[in-house]
Amino acid sequence: METNTEHTNTTSISKKEPVIRIKNLCKRFGDQVVLDNFNMELYEGENLVLMGKSGSGKSVMIKCMVGLMEPDSGEIEVLGKNILELHHQEMDMLRAEIGFLFQGSALYDSMTVQENLEFPLRHHKKKFSGINTDALVQEALENVHLEKTKEFMPAELSGGMQRRIALARALILKPKIILYDEPTTGLDPITAKEIILLMMEIQKKFKTSSLIITHDVDCARVISNRMILLLEQTNYAEGTFQELSSSSDPKVQAFFK
Numbered sequence: 001m002e003t004n005t006e007h008t009n010t011t012s013i014s015k016k017e018p019v020i021r022i023k024n025l026c027k028r029f030g031d032q033v034v035l036d037n038f039n040m041e042l043y044e045g046e047n048l049v050l051m052g053k054s055g056s057g058k059s060v061m062i063k064c065m066v067g068l069m070e071p072d073s074g075e076i077e078v079l080g081k082n083i084l085e086l087h088h089q090e091m092d093m094l095r096a097e098i099g100f101l102f103q104g105s106a107l108y109d110s111m112t113v114q115e116n117l118e119f120p121l122r123h124h125k126k127k128f129s130g131i132n133t134d135a136l137v138q139e140a141l142e143n144v145h146l147e148k149t150k151e152f153m154p155a156e157l158s159g160g161m162q163r164r165i166a167l168a169r170a171l172i173l174k175p176k177i178i179l180y181d182e183p184t185t186g187l188d189p190i191t192a193k194e195i196i197l198l199m200m201e202i203q204k205k206f207k208t209s210s211l212i213i214t215h216d217v218d219c220a221r222v223i224s225n226r227m228i229l230l231l232e233q234t235n236y237a238e239g240t241f242q243e244l245s246s247s248s249d250p251k252v253q254a255f256f257k
């Protein structure tokens with residue numbers, strides 16, 4: 001894969017407003033320090049890749065960010081709102097602005113594609129009251145080029161198609177931010193590449209800001225405007241793929257082997 005040259009460069013992106021700002025986030029469980037002064041900013045329209053070893057605290061960070069886990073200390077701002085001060089209902093409304101692509105697609109096996117896509121719409125009724133659900137489902141499926149799969153059960157679809165449907169489900173809320181958790185894991189290299197291209201197409205079309213958690217170096221190379229390495233409980237290194245992959249720090253190099 002070639003490095004994507006179409007992306008806006010990092011300098012112009014970092015002049016925009018951050019849609020997520022995390023400052024000095026600390027979280028421990030008993031004696032185990034998971035996050036120690038972790039900092040991160042996701043800028044509008046940016047594809048930010050977060051890499052970290054298994055167990056390094058990526059999920060803990062995400063859970064703190066969307067209000068599912070309380071940090072010990074630190075500041076978290078999402079779309080200009082201090083999430084640590086939001087009431088349950090306000091947090092729920094804010095979550096409607098965030099699309100999630102969970103590890104391994106996480107579709108509901110007993111529901112059709114249509115029902116899977118309608119699920120987040122039912123949960124966020126307020127945002128979509130009076131809007132034709134069928135049209136939203138159709139549009140979301142068109143966005144991932146799978147218009148004819150409404151009546152299918154997830155088990156009848158290939159792994160790559162399931163990942164596309166999961167992406168359509170994340171998109172149906174028309175989110176400002178998308179969180180991708182290991183979007184290419186478990187896919188063969190060709191299907192993984194198709195998913196990466198689709199993520200780029202969607203980013204271009206909807207101007208979403210994306211946080212992509214991945215171990216996939218190819219994915220990071222193609223999609224990232226900027227990267228953060230989560231190591232030693234903090235944002236150990238930050239920079240473009242080019243900068244980090246040519247780093248002389250052996251701990252940084254280890255991510256690119």
Ligand SMILES: Nc1ncnc2c1ncn2[C@@H]1O[C@H](COP(=O)(O)OP(=O)(O)OP(=O)(O)O)[C@@H](O)[C@H]1O
Nearest residue numbers: 029030032034052053054055056057058059060061
């Ligand atoms: N609710 C919890 N109670 C106690 N320890 C927890 C809890 N949640 C996470 N941890 C611990 O925090 C550490 C970081 O976990 P986390 O799930 O964030 O890792 P990760 O980077 O997302 O890993 P992976 O890439 O494997 O998904 C782990 O040691 C985990 O056991």
